[in-house]
Amino acid sequence: RIVINGTEEIIPANVGVSLICMNPLHTHDSTGEIHIESPEQRDFTLGDFFAVWDKPFDKSKILDYKADATHEVAITVDGKQNQDFENLILKDKQEIVVEYQIKK
Numbered sequence: 838r839i840v841i842n843g844t845e846e847i848i849p850a851n852v853g854v855s856l857i858c859m860n861p862l863h864t865h866d867s868t869g870e871i872h873i874e875s876p877e878q879r880d881f882t883l884g885d886f887f888a889v890w891d892k893p894f895d896k897s898k899i900l901d902y903k904a905d906a907t908h909e910v911a912i913t914v915d916g917k918q919n920q921d922f923e924n925l926i927l928k929d930k931q932e933i934v935v936e937y938q939i940k941k
Contacts (some may be wrong), residue, residue, distance in 0.1 A: 838869050840936040841902060853889040862886045862927075873927060883933065884923030894935070896922045902937040909940045 839846040845892045853863030861875035871886055887894035894911055896903045904910050913921045919925060925933070 838932075838934045839899065840934060840938070842937060842939075845934045846900065848890075852886075857936070860889045862889045880926045882923060883921075883925040883927060883935075886927070887923065887929065894923055896920075899935055900936050904937075907939060907940060911938060 838937045839848060846873055847867050848864060850864055850868065853860030854865075859874070861873060861877070862881055863872050863874070865872060873881055875881070878893040892900055894900075899910050900925065902908070902910075909924070912922055912925070913936075914921075914925065914933050
């Protein structure tokens, strides 16, 4: 999930899917569930997904929102704070929430 100032952003269906190919990281619908289907056995990261989506993401920005004096980008994985941001290794059934919010 992506939450911007308390409002959930939709992660669109078919990120990483085109008429001619399916990227190993992709979505099928707008639930935000990321699918990994790859013939190559390797770790994929949250940053890899944002690269496929062609959207910016790291500890200082998410989509069109940049951290500043009053706002921050925060990430939780399964309800716990995480500092891996774009380097977070994706694992099956993780609940990942990226938030752009007022600094706490």
